[in-house]
Amino acid sequence: MIFHEIYGCYYKSISEMLKLALNNELDNNTTKKIIDRYAFNESSLEILPALLGQKWQLIDRDFSTPIINSPSLPLTTLEKRWLKAISLDKRIALFDIDFSFLGDTEPLFLPESIKYFDKSLNSDPFDDPLYISHFKTVLEAVKNKKTIMITYTNRRSITKSFRCSPYKIEYSEKDDKFRVYASSCRRTRLLNLASIDKCTIDSNAHLTDTDTMQDLPMYVVFELSDQRNALERVLLHFANFEKEAEALGDDRYKVRLYYDKNDEAEMVIRILSFGQHIKVTQPDSFVQLIRNKLKMQYEFSKEKRKMFDE
Amino acid sequence: MAYSELIKNFEKVRSYMKEFYIYGLKSREEFSTKSARTYDNEKRRIESYLSDYIRFKRDKTGKNVFISIDSRNASHNPFFKVWKAKSFTDSEVTLHFILFDILKENQQGISLADILEAIDNDYLSIFEDPMQFDESTVRKKINEYKKMGLINSTKNGRSVIYTLAHEDDLRQLDDMLNFFSEVAPCGVVGSYILDKKSFSDSVFCFKHHYLTSALDSEVLCTLLEAIYDKKSVTVHYSGKKTDLPSVYDLIPLRIYSSVSGGRQYLFAYNILTGQMRSYRTDFMSNVKMGNVCLSFDSLMEQLNSAEKHIWGVSIKNMEKTEHVEFTIQAGEFEQFVIKRLYGEKRCGTVEKTGSNLYTFSADIYDSSEIVPWIRTFICRITHISFSNKTIEKQFLSDLKKMYQLYDIGGE
Numbered sequence: 148m149i150f151h152e153i154y155g156c157y158y159k160s161i162s163e164m165l166k167l168a169l170n171n172e173l174d175n176n177t178t179k180k181i182i183d184r185y186a187f188n189e190s191s192l193e194i195l196p197a198l199l200g201q202k203w204q205l206i207d208r209d210f211s212t213p214i215i216n217s218p219s220l221p222l223t224t225l226e227k228r229w230l231k232a233i234s235l236d237k238r239i240a241l242f243d244i245d246f247s248f249l250g251d252t253e254p255l256f257l258p259e260s261i262k263y264f265d266k267s268l269n270s271d272p273f274d275d276p277l278y279i280s281h282f283k284t285v286l287e288a289v290k291n292k293k294t295i296m297i298t299y300t301n302r303r304s305i306t307k308s309f310r311c312s313p314y315k316i317e318y319s320e321k322d323d324k325f326r327v328y329a330s331s332c333r334r335t336r337l338l339n340l341a342s343i344d345k346c347t348i349d350s351n352a353h354l355t356d357t358d359t360m361q362d363l364p365m366y367v368v369f370e371l372s373d374q375r376n377a378l379e380r381v382l383l384h385f386a387n388f389e390k391e392a393e394a395l396g397d398d399r400y401k402v403r404l405y406y407d408k409n410d411e412a413e414m415v416i417r418i419l420s421f422g423q424h425i426k427v428t429q430p431d432s433f434v435q436l437i438r439n440k441l442k443m444q445y446e447f448s449k450e451k452r453k454m455f456d457e
Numbered sequence: 458m459a460y461s462e463l464i465k466n467f468e469k470v471r472s473y474m475k476e477f478y479i480y481g482l483k484s485r486e487e488f489s490t491k492s493a494r495t496y497d498n499e500k501r502r503i504e505s506y507l508s509d510y511i512r513f514k515r516d517k518t519g520k521n522v523f524i525s526i527d528s529r530n531a532s533h534n535p536f537f538k539v540w541k542a543k544s545f546t547d548s549e550v551t552l553h554f555i556l557f558d559i560l561k562e563n564q565q566g567i568s569l570a571d572i573l574e575a576i577d578n579d580y581l582s583i584f585e586d587p588m589q590f591d592e593s594t595v596r597k598k599i600n601e602y603k604k605m606g607l608i609n610s611t612k613n614g615r616s617v618i619y620t621l622a623h624e625d626d627l628r629q630l631d632d633m634l635n636f637f638s639e640v641a642p643c644g645v646v647g648s649y650i651l652d653k654k655s656f657s658d659s660v661f662c663f664k665h666h667y668l669t670s671a672l673d674s675e676v677l678c679t680l681l682e683a684i685y686d687k688k689s690v691t692v693h694y695s696g697k698k699t700d701l702p703s704v705y706d707l708i709p710l711r712i713y714s715s716v717s718g719g720r721q722y723l724f725a726y727n728i729l730t731g732q733m734r735s736y737r738t739d740f741m742s743n744v745k746m747g748n749v750c751l752s753f754d755s756l757m758e759q760l761n762s763a764e765k766h767i768w769g770v771s772i773k774n775m776e777k778t779e780h781v782e783f784t785i786q787a788g789e790f791e792q793f794v795i796k797r798l799y800g801e802k803r804c805g806t807v808e809k810t811g812s813n814l815y816t817f818s819a820d821i822y823d824s825s826e827i828v829p830w831i832r833t834f835i836c837r838i839t840h841i842s843f844s845n846k847t848i849e850k851q852f853l854s855d856l857k858k859m860y861q862l863y864d865i866g867g868e
Contacts, residue, residue, distance in 0.1 A: 149675045150467045151605075152545040153553065154649040156538065157463065161554065187538070188508040189462050189501075202547045204584045205554050213580040216561040218554060220653065221622040224606030225678075229646040230630075233637050242633040248625045256681035261642050261712040264769065269800035286632060289660040302793070317529075320640060320716040321665035382479050383719045387528040387667055392481050393516055405527065417717075420829040423858035438863045440836035444856070445865050447786075447839055 160185045168212040228255035241282045270323030271341045281346040298345035368429035373398040377424035463544035473499040481523025528666040532659040536671040537648040555580045566618035635659035645674045667719035679744040689747035708750045722770045726756045735770035771823035778820040780844035785837045
C-alpha cells in the first residue's frame with residue numbers, strides 16, 4: 148500500500164521532534180522549525196495543538212518524552228521490492244551499490260514491464276566501463292566541489308582539454324542521456340557526459356567562484372483551438388514547463404510557456420508537432436522561427452506540387 | 458466535518474491536482490460537479506502541500522488557482538508531498554511510536570501481553586489522561602505492520618513473540634535514490650526511503666521530466682505487481698466521455714510510458730471484449746488484483762510480436778498495417794537531423810535514397826500516430842506517402858492550414 152500514514156510527513160515530523168526531545172533540545176522554536184522543514188504550510192495548526200494538548204501522547208507539555216530510543220523504521224516490503232526492481236535497471240551500474248541486503252526479495256517489477264516508447268535510441272552507453280568511470284568522477288567532483296581536468300569532443304568532432312568545475316548533473320528522460328553543467332574560465336559549459344574522452348579530479352586546483360549558469364528566461368505565447376482533443380494533449384505535453392493558460396472563448400485558449408534559451412530549437416519542433424492546432428503569437432522572434440520552417444516547407448511543396456497537392 | 462489538512466482518500470485530491478496543474482483554467486464557479494465547500498477544502502489543501510508552486514490569476518471567468526512548476530528546477534518531484542498526507546487517528550500515531558520503541562527496547566522479542574503492559578506502565582502513565590489500548594487494537598496494528606514487513610513474529614510455545622524487522626544500513630544509497638526516485642516507476646517509494654535518513658542534497662536535475670505520473674503511483678504499483686504475478690485486475694476506468702467509470706476486467710501486460718508527451722498507458726487484454734488495447738493509467742482508479750491468468754504468457758507473446766508495428770499505443774486492427782513513407786533533405790553539415798531520424802524512429806527503417814536525402818518507411822497499425830513526429834521535420838520533407846489516404850489528405854490539409862495561419866504562400 149503506497150498511501151499509508153507511516154510514510155507521511157506528520158510521522159516524519161514527529162520522529163524528528165522525538166529525536167530532539169531525547170536530547171532535551173525540543174522547544175517551541177525547534178518544533179516549528181521541524182514542521183516547516185518536513186511538513187506542509189499549515190501543518191503547525193494541527194501538529195502543535197495535538198502534541199502539546201496530549202491528543203498524541205508522545206510529548207509532554209514540558210517537551211519531555213517517554214520514548215527511549217531514537218525513532219527509525221526498517222524498510223517495508225514495498226520499499227525492498229522497489230529497490231530490488233531498481234537493482235535490475237541498466238543505469239544502476241553508475242552507482243556502486245551492494246544490494247545483497249535485499250536477499251531473495253521479489254522485485255516490484257521487471258525492466259521489460261515498462262516501455263518508454265518514445266525514448267531516443269541514441270542513449271548513453273550505461274554499461275561502458277569508461278563512461279561509468281567518468282560518471283563517478285563527475286559525481287564525486289559535484290558532491291565535493293572539486294575541479295576536474297577533462298578531454299572532450301564536441302559535436303563538430305573537435306577535441307579539447309580543459310579544466311572545469313562541474314556543479315550539476317542533468318538527465319534527460321527522452322534522450323536517455325546525462326549532461327553536466329560545469330563552470331570553466333568564467334563561462335558555463337553544458338557537456339554531454341558520453342562525449343567526455345578523459346576525466347580526472349584535479350587535486351591541485353581549487354574551486355574559487357562557481358559561475359553557475361543562469362538560464363535565460365524565454366517565453367512563447369500561443370493560441371490553440373481545442374479540436375481533436377488538442378487542449379489536453381498540448382497542456383499535458385508542455386506540463387513540465389512553467390506555464391499559464393487562459394480561456395479565450397469558443398474553445399480557444401491562450402498559453403504562455405517559459406523555457407530555456409538553450410532549448411529553443413527543440414521548443415520550435417515541439418510546437419510544430421501540433422500542426423495547425425497551435426498558432427504562436429509572441430514573441431515575434433519565435434513567430435519568425437516557425438514561419439521560416441514553414442516557408443522552407445512551402446518551397447518544397449511548390450517544387451513538388453504533385454506530392455503536396457491534394 | 459472540520460477541515461483537516463490530511464486526507465483519507467487519495468482519489469479526491471488526485472483529480473483536483475490534475476485540474477490545477479495540467480489545465481489551470483477553471484475558476485471556482487466552473488468546478489460545477491463538486492460543492493463550493495469541497496472545492497475550497499481541496500484548494501486549501503493543495504495550497505498547503507505545494508505552497509511554493511501555487512499561482513493565481515484573474516480573468517473574465519473569475520479567480521483561477523493553478524500549479525506552475527518548471528520540472529528542471531525541481532530536484533525532487535513536488536507531487537510526492539501529496540502522498541505524504543495520509544490521515545490517521547490520535548491512537549494510531551501514539552501507538553505507532555510507542556510500539557516501535559518497545560520493540561527496539563526488546564530486541565530479543567516480546568509478547569503481546571508484555572507490549573500491552575509496557576504501553577500502560579512505561580509510556581502513557583506520565584500523561585494526565587492516558588489513552589487506553591485494548592488487546593485487539595494493538596494486535597490488529599501489529600498484524601498490519603507484519604504485513605508491511607516491519608515486524609516479524611515467531612511462536613514460542615503457545616505465545617507469539619514479536620521482533621522488529623532488521624534495519625538495513627542505507628547510507629550508500631543516497632545518490633542512487635536521488636536519481637531513481639525521479640526516473641523510475643513508482644518513484645515515490647524511493648522518496649519514502651530518502652525520508653528515512655538525512656541524505657545529502659541531490660546533485661541531479663531532470664529534463665523532459667513529467668511530474669504528473671506521480672499522482673498515478675498507486676494505480677501503477679498495483680498494475681506492476683499484477684504484471685509481475687501474471688494476475689488479472691479489475692479497474693474503474695473514467696474516459697473523457699463518461700461521468701461514471703466503467704468497470705473492466707483486464708489482463709495487464711506492459712506499461713507504455715511517454716517521455717515526450719507525459720501520458721502513461723497500460724497495454725492489456727480485455728477479458729470481456731477479447732481485445733488487446735491500451736488504457737490510460739490516469740483514467741484508472743480502484744485497481745484490484747485478481748487471479749493468476751494462465752493465458753498471460755501467450756498474450757505477452759502476441760504483444761511482443763505486434764510491437765514492431767505499434768508506433769505509439771494504438772492497435773486499430775491487428776490484422777492490417779498501414780504503410781507510411783517520407784523523405785527528408787539534410788545537408789552535409791546537418792548530421793544532427795539524420796541522427797534524430799535514426800534516434801527517434803520507434804520502428805521501421807531509414808535509408809539513404811539520394812544525395813542528402815533520407816527515406817523513412819514503416820508498416821504500422823495506426824498511421825495517425827506518427828503524424829506529430831513527421832511534423833517535427835517540417836522544412837525538409839521532400840516526399841510523403843500514406844497507404845491510408847484519409848490520413849494523407851488530413852496531413853496535407855493541416856499543412857495548408859499552417860501556411861494560412863502564418864500567411865505563407867499568399868505573398
